[in-house]
Amino acid sequence: MKRSMVIAASLLLGTSVLAEGDGIVRDGEYRYLEAQLGDQWAAQDKDIDAKLAEIRGTNGGKPPNIVYVLIDDVSFGILGNRAMNYVTGINTPNINDFADEGMSLMRMYTEPSCTPTRTAMLTGRHPVRAGQEEVKVALVGEGLAAEEVTIAEILKEVGYNTAHVGKWHQGDIEQSFPHNQGFDWAAFPVHQQVQLSLMTQDAMKANNMIGFDPSGETNPFAIDQRFRPYGLVTGLEAEAGQQAREVHMEAGEVWTQAKYHEMNVRYQAQAIEQINSLAAKDEPFFMQYWPLYPLNFVYDQEQQKSRNGGYMAEKMELLDEWLGEFFTAIDNTDKADNTIVVLMSDNGIFNYYSPNSGMMELIYRGGKTQHLEGGVRTDAFVRWPGVIPAGSAAGDIVHVSDLFTTFARVAGGMDYIPRDRVIDGVDQTALLIEGEGNSRRDYVYVYEGPLLRSIVKQDIKMHMPAPGLPGAAAPVFNLLRDPREMNPIIGIALWAGASFQDMTKRHTNMIAKYPHLPIGKGVPYGGIENLRPESIETREVFDSWH
Amino acid sequence: MKRSMVIAASLLLGTSVLAEGDGIVRDGEYRYLEAQLGDQWAAQDKDIDAKLAEIRGTNGGKPPNIVYVLIDDVSFGILGNRAMNYVTGINTPNINDFADEGMSLMRMYTEPSCTPTRTAMLTGRHPVRAGQEEVKVALVGEGLAAEEVTIAEILKEVGYNTAHVGKWHQGDIEQSFPHNQGFDWAAFPVHQQVQLSLMTQDAMKANNMIGFDPSGETNPFAIDQRFRPYGLVTGLEAEAGQQAREVHMEAGEVWTQAKYHEMNVRYQAQAIEQINSLAAKDEPFFMQYWPLYPLNFVYDQEQQKSRNGGYMAEKMELLDEWLGEFFTAIDNTDKADNTIVVLMSDNGIFNYYSPNSGMMELIYRGGKTQHLEGGVRTDAFVRWPGVIPAGSAAGDIVHVSDLFTTFARVAGGMDYIPRDRVIDGVDQTALLIEGEGNSRRDYVYVYEGPLLRSIVKQDIKMHMPAPGLPGAAAPVFNLLRDPREMNPIIGIALWAGASFQDMTKRHTNMIAKYPHLPIGKGVPYGGIENLRPESIETREVFDSWH
Structure with a gap:
């Protein structure tokens, strides 16, 4: 939904928006806690409002800028911890340094897969409430609904410039694209790394993909020529309110691992460009950098970087280098002191590819797609200069949806959170400002797709x-x-x-x-002005059964 | 063996004692490495000799004091790492601080059980070479042979004062006791925590021990009245060359968990007394503090310390407090700057008692008694002010037996290492002084008792x-x-x-x-001047079948 959302009656309330009666519809468990601790939280919120006002005061009246780096498929313990770097043989010195500059969230819960976690962060809701249950691979004709209100849309309401670079994975329909969900500008692939690194001839040769590429095949029993995804759209770039354009892909061109690497290189460069461009403007900014690496399914020929040597491990070390450059770019702007930077992973490792990928189960059991801690516990670090002490840590339970509410609070956008649906994200500003022991949740509901699979309490x-x-x-x-x-x-x-x-x-x-809302539905690849003929053909075959 | 050992012909050699031809009998794998790198090592040894001489020069000509803290049954990752403290709910802030003051050895291998690891450290040899294969529980009439040469004996040769406090677990015969193996003074239990905390009525009530205490039992089929260990000697204190005395235990008294706790409290106090007493003397010193906690099998009634709450977890937090006090005591002497302190664990967790003990498998699979990494990988930290940079780390492979050779080198005692048997311990002085990447081993042979179960290489x-x-x-x-x-x-x-x-x-x-040497054999409880009547009776029954 664009900026035209209806603001609920709660707009009439004062600034202490978290107290009972702020109109936000919370889950029952939160209310159960609120019944026990609501008075205490309300009192604390007054202090926090004062502190937020003070922070704005020292920054020319402006709320903090927010940068959100979301890494793909890396389980808890792999990032930010020297001892674990030794265990894995994957060094992440830049992320470790970054972790030391702020607060390590020791108990961040995500959803168990990419699409759901990203929906949870963007909407502040368990993705099942928005129909966003599944990871999307090829054409689906669905995605994040226009009716969902994203954190980018909320921050736009309070004057932020917004940009998104990298993985998006919220669907293949026009309404689901980032530039239609609150971002002023975005560079993103429609699909994800399964298309970009795994559905290639290179991955077949590396023995990580079976039967995808039919070249040379003579099989009279294979009737369906479109069982193998074909002609998928690759990387798009777009501005809000405009059509998207596919970039760096010609009609008839075959996607390769080399092109995947070039895409990664491009997003890294664009992330730095965007930081510089956003920081040069007067308005506060919100930027997402969601790298595609370390997900990767092919060995490179170049010099091995890590002791581990797995094909994802190698890209994790490369990404660590790149993130070091990205953090340096932030630090070199004049906005670093008023910029919150959050770095985390979206879910556990893609363990079907262990041990050749180099990414493995460590402390917790399980990985991507699973409700086990190994699927939904990730490293997460928050840097907020002058507010969060360097080297701090918090053992409190946090869920990725909490970032939605917390970013809204910090930016002064709580009034724009919709009041007609359940918001799972809990405001964790108290945790960031007052430190460990100030979380407002001690529970998480863990879903696998549409199924509630686990409940965590304390x-x-x-x-x-x-x-x-x-x-x-x-x-x-x-x-x-x-x-x-x-x-x-x-x-x-x-x-x-x-x-x-x-x-x-x-x-x-x-x-x-408050029943779940339906997923957005539509024509795949809508709003793309330069669709290749093969993409048009693929869409036509897809449409035949819809 | 006491100080009268025969010095090998290698005494005639110069100071660069590690080069080929120093007369020490090494395992084949070391020779295989030496054939590749011997020249490089010989050149490096010259620099190290110069550096050791320089260190002595700045310390009045004295070699470094050495303190060796060996914790019982704690797997890699539990100590010294804040993130892992959060995972386990066991906080070790004092050990974490200690770790930050020196070098974290990220790949320390031990033997998989208490007795073997301690033998390996004391003798520099895989314990199987000394017949010390098994953990000893009750009466065995055997133990560390007089013919074995311990690091304490070597350090005595070069003028060190020596003391041992806490667990020993090298046998129940006179020759195996610490005051007969190189220590000037020792306070130690003859047996270990299975006797001291598990073979009690308290542990039966806690449901951690079945059938040990026969009180109230009427079982006409139980003929053997000594199947249950009975009348075992508890804590001894002794000076070198003298008889040992059992302390704090009266004839007829029943051993309890309360007495176990008192023993732990006493050893903590004696460890601090010994540090102060040794540091007040002119000679360099070598001190071992081998705490009995965290091994423990009964919940306390007192206030829970940890979030974890397990009965070993609780004692781990108590021990961390105590070690903080112990390190402070070292720092308060005027010898801290010339004192190497090593802290590590002897093997992985006692996993048969997970999860009620609160100690659990973490990163590595397996625990005590197993050749899996969870059994033989432990946390290990070395502090050497002015030599090892604070906050450093090494991913090199180290085996606990290496401490024997390294301590001998640092103290100037290489010439007293016996030349008539295989020495497995590798001199790791280069690693301590030159840092990561300077280990002289990239292999470990992993035994379970007498069986070679695994080989690690790189x-x-x-x-x-x-x-x-x-x-x-x-x-x-x-x-x-x-x-x-x-x-x-x-x-x-x-x-x-x-x-x-x-x-x-x-x-x-x-x-x-070089065939394995036999374990020491003898009369149990020899050389104890105040044996209780029940201990004498137990020995008599034991002797009946020997």
């Missing part, structure tokens, strides 16, 4: 019982004593089952009251 | 094939890409099998040439 986690099985069959784990979720403690924590059942009800009752 | 590890199976059946792992040793890469690393077979031969050929 240090305890329940895996939901299989459909039809009684609650007593659900395994319960103590994550401190059993981080790998191997030894259920149901026998010695039987009280927890009942409390988790209550949590389930508090969640599902709110869904009944 | 980042590759082979699990030995089961007896009778061909070498091609041995799984090979890349530890960087697969730290949990789950996915054998034999198909893509077939070359490694042959190289590992060569390594096996280089090791077994040296065993054939």
